[in-house]
Amino acid sequence: MSGPLPVLVVGDANADLVLRGDVVPRFGQAEQLLEAADVVLGGSAAIVAHGLARLGVPVRLAAVVGDDAFGEATTTALRAAGVDTSGVRVQPGGATGLSVVLAPAHTGGDRAILTLPGTVPALRPDDVEVRDATWVHSASPFLMPAFTEHLAAVLASARAAGARTSLDTNWDPAERWTAVGEALRHVDVLMPNRSELAALRASGALAHAGRLRVVLKDGAAGGRSSGPDGPDVAAPGLAVDVVDTTGAGDSFDAGYLAAVSHGVRDEAERVRWAAVAGSLSTRAAGGTAAQPDLAELRSHL
Template sequence: MSRSTPDARPILVVGDANVDLVLRGDVVPRFGQAEQLLDRADLVLGGSASIVASGTARLGAPTALMARVGDDAFGRFALDALRGNGVDVAGVAATATAATGVSVILSAPEDRAILTAPGAIPLLAADDVISGLEAWRGAPGILHVASYFLQPSLAVELPSVLAAARAAGWTTSLDTNWDPSENWHGVERALPHLDLLLPNRNELQAIARSLGDTGERDEDLARRISHRGPRVVVKDGARGGWSVRADEARESAPGLTVQVVDTTGAGDSFDAGYLAALAHGVELERDRLRWATTAGSMSTGRPGGTAGQADLAELRAAVAS
């Protein structure tokens, strides 16, 4: 069911579609064939790109996703969930050559660990994205790429994808998410072609280290990255979020005080709030950040990445209050 509003810019999200098995309770494993009892287990839609796409669609921006899933039960589960959230899934192809990606999330109140089997996620290629952009029939909107390090083939060619998108009039955005190998190679090549980079604080510091920047305040690190191209919009956990662009003044917004059930996908919902604000023409950066921090905070009230996401009316009411 479409929730989009006619005056919003379209958003094309590129990245991962998978399922998350979210476990809560006594989630620290004890080997030696020990059996542990959990408080709760939920099978939910996962993948940074899928959570972002669901969030922007709920917030009234016409949203399409490009991704790869397996031709299996988990793939059908993910597609049904995306459609139910109002996402156009014409660009999500099911393949018989790999299974749908799966993440097991060990969720504690203040932290989490993630175990991921990528499955079909890395099969999305740069040519697929460029073909999708060339076939686009509407006005150019916002191109957001997620989970950079889970898609090595796409990552290698991402600078050319972003350059092509910008040449066609798209606003370009990237959330790398965490690098499982922790080497962070390649991000520097994408920076000149980005309008937005959306890391959390740990990712910001890791990207800065990969560029040779260390031992400085987070804001200084973000400014040095921004001089390479993008506005840097930083997710700062319960403290909210902030952003800088080159030598402009820092803008910030606090998070909401909420009863946290599950932080899975909160950063992706932050991204969705920011991108939706941009799509709806919110002009002031501090107001875009308020959309982002509000969306991220509200998403933590229910298990999984999408069940707690706000719709447009709920978010606007929360921002206004």
């Protein structure tokens, strides 16, 4: 097959309401003035898919949205970027998920996230069709507990169809972390940040893992990759004027998977793509507004 290889992304798609400024609530009916508020595309899987499309990768998303204004806005934004949304199921009467991102001023990129799952947990195993995908990336399993009970089988089926697999767990709101243990047996690349990796180790979930590679997101420091099938490598992030770190880890994932799709074989270069894509995404509000296209990313390599 010539050209970039197709990727299937599986997981959450929702709207993000990003609030910046004085966002730490003071109850007692105190009114606070914000610096900015933006409604943008959200959901780890959706942001990864959007980033891949921006980087010239044929990408299809499997997710569930409601038949409401947020659902329509979500699918419209994905299609506008070039994402194949034929795998996005619209649930009649469902409310599309919503995350409220509280981004305080002057905290070095720290933030709090309040999430209404909405239709996100409605994803079913039969929503996932590998078809021609050569890579299947799964995101946010802890937001979809019923689906995650079958995630091991979904990933095993993808592998049996000839695809490689990756997983970005994101944070476990219940802080148990064990629900993905069996699925890790069928993951080729695990893509956590430092806090998530520490929690997975502490829970014992990684004891179930097979011979996977860990591609670690390390914030402003960039990323690193380690595994049994090659050397440990690292790449720095870029120095940019940070506006909002929402979705930066998802753009990091997109950069790494885009490098794979475009035929980059050197692991250090793949991590460099990831670190650059994640860094550039922080220049605007939300997870997708500043995602680079392929020409821009390559100009920073």
